[in-house]
Amino acid sequence: MDFGKDLVAASATPLVLAILAEGDSYGYALIKRVTELSGGHLQWTDGMLYPVLHRLERHGLVAAKWGASESGRRRKYYRITKEGRAQLALQRQQWQVVNSTLRGIWMKACTA
Amino acid sequence: MTTSADRAPLDEQIAQWRLYLRRRRAIHGPDVEELEGHLRDQMAVLTEAGLAGDEAFLIAVKRMGSLDALSREFAREYSERLWKQLVIAPEAGGELGKSTRTETLVVLSLAVAAAVAIKAPALFGLQLGGGDEPFYARNASLFVLPPLAAYFAWKRGVAVVTCAWLVLPFAAAAVVANIFPFGTGSDTEALTALHLPIALWLVVGVAYVGGGWFASGGRMDFVRFSGELFIYYVLIALGGGVLTAFTMMMFNAIDINAAWLAEGWLIPCGAMGAVIVGSWLVEAKQSVVENMAPVLTRLFTPLFTVVLLAFLGTMAWTGSPINLKREVLIAFDLLLVLVVGLVLYAASARDPQAPPDFFDRLQLLLVVSALVVDALALAAIVARISEFGFTPNRVAALGENLILLVNLTWSAWLYARFLRGRGSFAVLEQWQIAYLPVYSVWAAFVVVFFPLVFDYR
Numbered sequence: 001m002d003f004g005k006d007l008v009a010a011s012a013t014p015l016v017l018a019i020l021a022e023g024d025s026y027g028y029a030l031i032k033r034v035t036e037l038s039g040g041h042l043q044w045t046d047g048m049l050y051p052v053l054h055r056l057e058r059h060g061l062v063a064a065k066w067g068a069s070e071s072g073r074r075r076k077y078y079r080i081t082k083e084g085r086a087q088l089a090l091q092r093q094q095w096q097v098v099n100s101t102l103r104g105i106w107m108k109a110c111t112a
Numbered sequence: 113m114t115t116s117a118d119r120a121p122l123d124e125q126i127a128q129w130r131l132y133l134r135r136r137r138a139i140h141g142p143d144v145e146e147l148e149g150h151l152r153d154q155m156a157v158l159t160e161a162g163l164a165g166d167e168a169f170l171i172a173v174k175r176m177g178s179l180d181a182l183s184r185e186f187a188r189e190y191s192e193r194l195w196k197q198l199v200i201a202p203e204a205g206g207e208l209g210k211s212t213r214t215e216t217l218v219v220l221s222l223a224v225a226a227a228v229a230i231k232a233p234a235l236f237g238l239q240l241g242g243g244d245e246p247f248y249a250r251n252a253s254l255f256v257l258p259p260l261a262a263y264f265a266w267k268r269g270v271a272v273v274t275c276a277w278l279v280l281p282f283a284a285a286a287v288v289a290n291i292f293p294f295g296t297g298s299d300t301e302a303l304t305a306l307h308l309p310i311a312l313w314l315v316v317g318v319a320y321v322g323g324g325w326f327a328s329g330g331r332m333d334f335v336r337f338s339g340e341l342f343i344y345y346v347l348i349a350l351g352g353g354v355l356t357a358f359t360m361m362m363f364n365a366i367d368i369n370a371a372w373l374a375e376g377w378l379i380p381c382g383a384m385g386a387v388i389v390g391s392w393l394v395e396a397k398q399s400v401v402e403n404m405a406p407v408l409t410r411l412f413t414p415l416f417t418v419v420l421l422a423f424l425g426t427m428a429w430t431g432s433p434i435n436l437k438r439e440v441l442i443a444f445d446l447l448l449v450l451v452v453g454l455v456l457y458a459a460s461a462r463d464p465q466a467p468p469d470f471f472d473r474l475q476l477l478l479v480v481s482a483l484v485v486d487a488l489a490l491a492a493i494v495a496r497i498s499e500f501g502f503t504p505n506r507v508a509a510l511g512e513n514l515i516l517l518v519n520l521t522w523s524a525w526l527y528a529r530f531l532r533g534r535g536s537f538a539v540l541e542q543w544q545i546a547y548l549p550v551y552s553v554w555a556a557f558v559v560v561f562f563p564l565v566f567d568y569r
Binding site for chain 1: 142143145146147149150152153154156175176177179181182185186188189190
């Protein structure tokens with residue numbers, strides 16, 4: 001499925017925050033998790049994740065730390081912060097409103 | 113899956129990719145490392161799934177997305193980096209930091225060299241502002257263009273043999289500009305001062321494209337560079353003007369006249385150094401920020417078209433002929449150069465594949481009205497020559513007008529063909545590019561032969 005650029009951009013923040021709420025992670029694993037959770041429907045251009053992560057870091061929603069990967073190379077790990085969790089809760093409410101609104105319209109369309 | 117034998121070229125490919133990434137000014141060292149880690153993770157998974165190393169590399173790179181789009185995203189996120197990058201070496205060291213620092217040093221030394229070059233003749237008794245202005249006017253381009261060419265030769269890693277070939281025209285120009293016994297206040301001397309920079313700009317161009325003048329693409333880059341440099345130079349000059357004004361004002365406040373400082377040092381040294389520093393700024397930011405020259409082109413094409421049409425209309429209405437003083441001739445030539453420049457920059461910014469639009473029609477109108485103006489100026493010059501004979505100024509103006517006339521005529525023809533869907537825009541672009549050396553060759557001709565032919569008048 002081809003998602004519009006705006007929709008991908010808008011959903012990136014809650015997705016990244018939600019996955020990080022499950023536990024600390026790094027770029028590649030995040031992308032894999034998104035593909036997995038969406039059943040392969042959401043395919044991000046890999047590189048685009050990083051500007052998003054860096055923006056979240058700048059806003060203090062996630063914290064980053066350099067660690068080591070299994071192969072011994074340096075790898076940057078991301079952790080959700082308290083502000084990040086608060087932001088996630090807020091975004092969750094907002095997306096639920098959007099979701100239930102759309103659902104309401106589409107249910108009516110089905111029964112009509 | 114991967115044996116160590118085919119990992120070596122793969123590492124090389126990754127190194128190359130990393131290098132491409134590093135050239136993007138908005139992406140810093142640690143970011144590159146993070147992205148490379150991602151690339152390697154992706155490749156590890158793909159090779160695990162049975163792909164060969166280079167296949168995995170291709171797919172991983174593709175999934176990473178286009179580097180242009182990526183660096184744009186990074187630029188948006190880190191807009192402050194773009195400007196900081198220009199003046200301060202990035203805090204995160206590594207190769208990149210070192211090369212940026214080296215470049216800063218090279219640029220500053222070359223700028224100082226240009227400033228020293230313009231002050232050096234004073235040691236031999238040639239004073240700026242002491243009656244030796246003609247010497248400085250003839251040699252102005254020789255103070256600054258060799259350092260500029262040296263900067264590009266260094267930056268592009270030009271071979272030593274090519275460097276030797278680059279030195280030759282500068283040396284020849286220095287000889288020609290200084291051994292001719294020009295008469296005091298002679299026209300040929302003024303023509304030399306005006307034409308030498310144009311002739312030598314071609315040499316800078318050769319250095320700019322790293323010696324490969326005939327390789328495709330390079331020349332258009334040089335055209336873009338020239339336009340951007342002009343804009344930067346004007347900006348730096350404005351800043352320099354403010355600096356000079358404040359210097360004068362402050363020293364005046366304590367009753368010390370700082371005019372000698374401003375006129376003898378600040379302005380000439382600044383004017384020379386600014387060319388080098390401006391070039392460096394253009395080089396440094398070219399990959400990130402949208403270029404300015406095409407924007408100005410869009411802005412001024414309609415305005416110049418209106419002015420040219422108004423001029424032609426007024427001339428037809430009043431019937432006044434063109435007055436042929438030297439300043440007027442120069443002004444007309446500059447006007448035509450400007451029109452050619454507008455066409456050139458519009459071409460440089462345009463997608464050659466796009467279909468003709470309103471702006472292209474406007475361009476054609478501009479070119480045609482410039483053609484008419486050019487023909488009128490040409491007629492005036494020819495009439496003047498047949499009545500009063502040849503002078504260096506008239507012949508120089510005649511030559512320049514003819515050169516521009518040929519360019520504009522053929523451009524108009526190609527534009528018309530393009531608008532009627534009979535030709536592609538790329539042809540027009542190629543024509544403009546191919547024509548570039550003609551200007552410099554003519555300028556060199558004026559510099560070398562006019563003084564001899566016209567007996568240094």
